[in-house]
Amino acid sequence: MAANGNGNVAIENGSVRNGPGKIQTQKSHNGICHDDSGPTVKAQTIDELHSLQQKKSAPSTPVTGSQTPFATLSDQERQKMQLQSISASLASLTRETGPKVVKGDPAKNPKVAHVTHHQHVAPTIAVSDSSLKFTHVLYNLSPAELYEQAIKYEKGSFITSNGAMATLSGAKTGRSPRDKRVVKDDVTENELWWGKGSPNIEMDEQTFLVNRERAVDYLNSLDKVFVNDQFLNWDPENQIKVRIVSARAYHSLFMHNMCIRPTPEELENFGTPDFTIYNAGQFPCNRFTHYMTSSTSIDLNLARREMVILGTQYAGEMKKGLFSVMHYLMPKRQILSLHSGCNMGKDGDVALFFGLSGTGKTTLSTDHNRYLIGDDEHCWSENCVSNIEGGCYAKCIDLSREKEPDIWNAIRFGTVLENVVFDEHNREVDYSDKSVTENTRAAYPIEFIPNAKLPCVGPHPKxxxxxxxxxxxxxxxxxxxxxxxxxxxxxxxxxxxxxxxxxxxxxxxxxxxxxxxxxxxxxxxxxxxxxxxxxxxxxxxxxxxxxxxxxxxxxxxxxxxxxxxxxxxxxxxxxxxxxxxxxxxxxxxxxxxxxxxxxxxxxxxxxxxxxxxxxxxxxxxxxxxxxxxxxxxxxxxxxxxxxxxxxxxxxxxxxxx
Ligand SMILES: Nc1ncnc2c1ncn2[C@@H]1O[C@H](COP(=O)(O)OP(=O)(O)O)[C@@H](O)[C@H]1O
Ligand SMILES: C=C(OP(=O)(O)O)C(=O)O
Ligand SMILES: [Ca+2]
Ligand SMILES: [Mn+2]
Known part of the structure; x- marks a missing residue:
C-alpha cells in the first residue's frame, strides 16, 4: 500500500475498491492474485495500446458532381498537389526547386525520407544543405493539436482555468505601424495613397525580395512550420483564399480563430491561395538592408500577393495586414471595406460601429440582445454587409463577467489569450494585471458568441x-x-x-x-x-x-x-x-x-x-x-x-x- 498524496491510502495489488470506504480483498484458488473485475484492453503491448487510442480522421468527402478541377482527382493526387503547392509557397526564389515538404510532426515521423512526394523524381545532387533536409508542415491543425504543440514546444504557453491557451507575444505587444512597408511599383505608385498621413511607407521590389528570402530561409531552417489555408470574407462571391506560413503554434491557432475556417471538403479543393503571409516572427530583419529602420519589418507586395513579417510575434499584425490587403482588393470590385463592428437586431436592422482601437467596436457590437455579424472588419457590397473574418479579437484589460458576459464566456477551450497574467497554481486569469502589457487580448472563433449570425452576412445597414x-x-x-x-x-x-x-x-x-x-x-x-x-x-x-x-x-x-x-x-x-x-x-x-x-x-x-x-x-x-x-x-x-x-x-x- 502507498499514500497517494492526499493522505488517503491506495491499494496496489490484489484488492479492489468497491464503493467508498468498502474494501474487499479477493484471493484466487491458486493463490495468484487476479484483477478480473472489469474488461481488459485488446492489446499485447504498450505500443499496440497507444495505437488504439487514435483513429484515422473521417475519410475525405466522396467526390460529388462539383465542377472544381480538384474534384476529379484521386485522394492521392490531391494530397500530392497540396504538398506541391506548399512546397512552391516555401520556395526560395534563388534556388531551383522548393523544399522537400512532408506533412506531420517530425517527432512522430522520423523516417520521412520514404514518404516524400519527390520519390518519383530522378535523384539530383544536392547543392545546398537546405535541399538535404525536409520541411515538416503542420497543416491546418485542430485547436487541440495546436494546444499540444504550443505546450510542448513554446515557452510561455499554458492552459488557463477557463480552458483557454495563454501565450506571450514576445517583445512586441502591439502593432508596429512605423515598420509597415508597401512595395511601390509602376501600378501601386499611381493607385495607392502615398505621402503625408498615409500608412503606406514605401519599399522597392528588390528589398521586398531580400526580406522574403530571409523569412523563407528562416522558416525552412526550422524543424517544422505551420501552414493555415483559410478564407476571408463571408460573402461567397467575394471570398479570398489566404495561406499563412508561421513558426509558432500560437500564430496558427490565432489565425485558425480569426480567419474563416474551411470545411474538410473546401480544404481538399483549396488549390492555390490568392494571398500568402510569411510570418518569421521573432527572426529580425537585417538593418543593413535598404529601408530598414528597426529590427521589425512588415512588408506588403500587392503584385506578388504576399506579405512578409520579420521581427515581431504580435499576432495582430497578420490580422490587420490582411485587412490592408482587403482595403485594396475590395474597392477594385466597388465593395467598401470598413474598419467597423456590425450587428443585427431581431427585425433585421443592421448597425455598423466605426472606431479606432479601444473605442468600443468589439464591446458594443457584442450585444446579448442582437446578432453579432462581426467585431472589426467588414465589407459593404451591392447586396449585403459581410464580415471579413471568422473570429473576434477582444481586449481583456479589466474584463468583467458582469459587464461583458458574452466576451467572458467566449474565453474557453480554443481561445488564444495573449499576454495575460494568471495564478501560477490554479491558473486563474487576473484581467486587471498589466504586468506584461495593457493590450491583453483574447482571440476566439465568432461562434463562441452565442448569438453570432452565421453565416456572418446581413442586409444593408440602417x-x-x-x-x-x-x-x-x-x-x-x-x-x-x-x-x-x-x-x-x-x-x-x-x-x-x-x-x-x-x-x-x-x-x-x-x-x-x-x-x-x-x-x-x-x-x-x-x-x-x-x-x-x-x-x-x-x-x-x-x-x-x-x-x-x-x-x-x-x-x-x-x-x-x-x-x-x-x-x-x-x-x-x-x-x-x-x-x-x-x-x-x-x-x-x-x-x-x-x-x-x-x-x-x-x-x-x-x-x-x-x-x-x-x-x-x-x-x-x-x-x-x-x-x-x-x-x-x-x-x-x-x-x-x-x-x-x-x-x-x-x-x-x-x-x-
Ligand atoms: N463607455 C464605454 N463604451 C465602450 N467601451 C468602454 C466604455 N467604457 C469602458 N470601455 C472599455 O473600453 C474598451 C473598448 O475596447 P474594444 O471594444 O476592444 O474597442 P475596439 O474593438 O474598437 O478596439 C473595452 O475594454 C471596454 O470595456
Ligand atoms: C487588432 C487591432 O484592432 P482593434 O484594437 O481595433 O481591436 C489593432 O489595432 O491592432
Ligand atoms: Ca473591458
Ligand atoms: Mn476590437
Whole structure:
C-alpha cells in the first residue's frame, strides 16, 4: 500500500475498491492474485495500446458532381498537389526547386525520407544543405493539436482555468505601424495613397525580395512550420483564399480563430491561395538592408500577393495586414471595406460601429440582445454587409463577467489569450494585471458568441455609428449627424488612442486617423468616404457620433462614460426612439444632441453640465476644434463624390469658431 498524496491510502495489488470506504480483498484458488473485475484492453503491448487510442480522421468527402478541377482527382493526387503547392509557397526564389515538404510532426515521423512526394523524381545532387533536409508542415491543425504543440514546444504557453491557451507575444505587444512597408511599383505608385498621413511607407521590389528570402530561409531552417489555408470574407462571391506560413503554434491557432475556417471538403479543393503571409516572427530583419529602420519589418507586395513579417510575434499584425490587403482588393470590385463592428437586431436592422482601437467596436457590437455579424472588419457590397473574418479579437484589460458576459464566456477551450497574467497554481486569469502589457487580448472563433449570425452576412445597414473615445471630455455622449457631418467625422477619424495597442503609446493621446483606420487603408481616404456617402444615401442610413470617452473633465480629471450608459444610448439608436427624440444644436461643433435618452442621466448629454470649471470646458472645446480644423486642412483640396455639393457641405460640417 502507498499514500497517494492526499493522505488517503491506495491499494496496489490484489484488492479492489468497491464503493467508498468498502474494501474487499479477493484471493484466487491458486493463490495468484487476479484483477478480473472489469474488461481488459485488446492489446499485447504498450505500443499496440497507444495505437488504439487514435483513429484515422473521417475519410475525405466522396467526390460529388462539383465542377472544381480538384474534384476529379484521386485522394492521392490531391494530397500530392497540396504538398506541391506548399512546397512552391516555401520556395526560395534563388534556388531551383522548393523544399522537400512532408506533412506531420517530425517527432512522430522520423523516417520521412520514404514518404516524400519527390520519390518519383530522378535523384539530383544536392547543392545546398537546405535541399538535404525536409520541411515538416503542420497543416491546418485542430485547436487541440495546436494546444499540444504550443505546450510542448513554446515557452510561455499554458492552459488557463477557463480552458483557454495563454501565450506571450514576445517583445512586441502591439502593432508596429512605423515598420509597415508597401512595395511601390509602376501600378501601386499611381493607385495607392502615398505621402503625408498615409500608412503606406514605401519599399522597392528588390528589398521586398531580400526580406522574403530571409523569412523563407528562416522558416525552412526550422524543424517544422505551420501552414493555415483559410478564407476571408463571408460573402461567397467575394471570398479570398489566404495561406499563412508561421513558426509558432500560437500564430496558427490565432489565425485558425480569426480567419474563416474551411470545411474538410473546401480544404481538399483549396488549390492555390490568392494571398500568402510569411510570418518569421521573432527572426529580425537585417538593418543593413535598404529601408530598414528597426529590427521589425512588415512588408506588403500587392503584385506578388504576399506579405512578409520579420521581427515581431504580435499576432495582430497578420490580422490587420490582411485587412490592408482587403482595403485594396475590395474597392477594385466597388465593395467598401470598413474598419467597423456590425450587428443585427431581431427585425433585421443592421448597425455598423466605426472606431479606432479601444473605442468600443468589439464591446458594443457584442450585444446579448442582437446578432453579432462581426467585431472589426467588414465589407459593404451591392447586396449585403459581410464580415471579413471568422473570429473576434477582444481586449481583456479589466474584463468583467458582469459587464461583458458574452466576451467572458467566449474565453474557453480554443481561445488564444495573449499576454495575460494568471495564478501560477490554479491558473486563474487576473484581467486587471498589466504586468506584461495593457493590450491583453483574447482571440476566439465568432461562434463562441452565442448569438453570432452565421453565416456572418446581413442586409444593408440602417445605422452608422461613429465611435470616438474623446480624452478631452467635450464631445457629447451622442449626436445625430447629417450625411455631410457623418462624412466630415468619418474622414477626420478622431479619437484618443488607448495605451498599448500601438507600440510606444503609454497614455491616451488625441489622434486623427482617416476612415477610423488610416493604418489599414490603401487608397486615399476620400475614395472610401465617397463610397460610404453613396451607400448611406442610397439605403437611407442615419449617422451617429458616440463618445465612449471622458465626461466631466478631460483624461486625468473626468471619468470614462459608464459602459452601461453607452449601451443605453446604443439601444435607443437601434430601437429607433432616438431618431424621434427632441434635439438641440451644440456650440462650435454644431452637433445635434438629444435632450433625453432612456436610462441615461439627462445632465450628461450636454458635456458642459458635468464640468465644474466652465471656463476650462470652453477652452478645451476650442482646443479640440482647432485640432480638428488643422487636421482637415489636408483634405480641403479633394472632391468627394461626383458633384461639388457634397464636398462643400462636408467642408462646412466641421467646427465653426
Ligand atoms: N463607455 C464605454 N463604451 C465602450 N467601451 C468602454 C466604455 N467604457 C469602458 N470601455 C472599455 O473600453 C474598451 C473598448 O475596447 P474594444 O471594444 O476592444 O474597442 P475596439 O474593438 O474598437 O478596439 C473595452 O475594454 C471596454 O470595456
Ligand atoms: C487588432 C487591432 O484592432 P482593434 O484594437 O481595433 O481591436 C489593432 O489595432 O491592432
Ligand atoms: Ca473591458
Ligand atoms: Mn476590437
Amino acid at each position: 445605422n452608422v455609428i461613429l465611435l470616438a473615445c474623446d480624452a478631452f471630455g467635450v464631445l457629447p455622449p451622442v449626436s445625430k449627424l447629417s450625411l455631410a457631418q457623418t462624412m466630415y467625422h468619418f474622414i477626420s477619424g478622431y479619437t484618443a488612442l488607448v495605451a498599448g495597442t500601438e507600440d510606444g503609446i503609454k497614455e491616451p493621446q488625441a489622434t486623427f486617423s482617416a476612415c477610423f483606420g488610416a493604418a489599414f487603408i490603401m487608397l486615399h481616404p476620400t475614395k472610401y468616404a465617397a463610397m460610404l456617402a453613396e451607400k448611406m444615401e442610397r439605403h437611407g442610413a442615419t449617422g451617429w457620433l458616440v463618445n465612449t470617452g471622458w465626461s466631466g473633465g478631460s483624461y486625468g480629471s473626468g471619468n470614462r462614460i459608464k459602459l452601461q450608459y453607452t449601451r443605453k444610448i446604443i439601444d435607443a439608436i437601434h430601437n429607433g426612439s432616438l431618431l424621434d427624440a427632441e434635439y438641440k444644436k451644440s456650440e462650435i461643433f454644431g452637433l445635434e444632441t438629444p435632450i433625453e435618452v432612456e436610462g441615461v442621466p439627462s445632465e450628461i448629454l450636454d458635456p458642459v453640465n458635468v464640468w465644474s470649471d466652465k471656463e476650462a470646458y470652453n477652452e478645451t472645446l476650442l482646443k479640440l476644434a482647432g485640432l480638428f480644423k488643422n487636421n482637415f486642412e489636408t483634405f480641403t483640396n479633394y472632391r468627394i463624390g461626383n458633384g461639388d455639393t457634397l464636398t462643400e457641405e462636408i467642408l462646412a460640417a466641421g467646427p465653426i469658431f
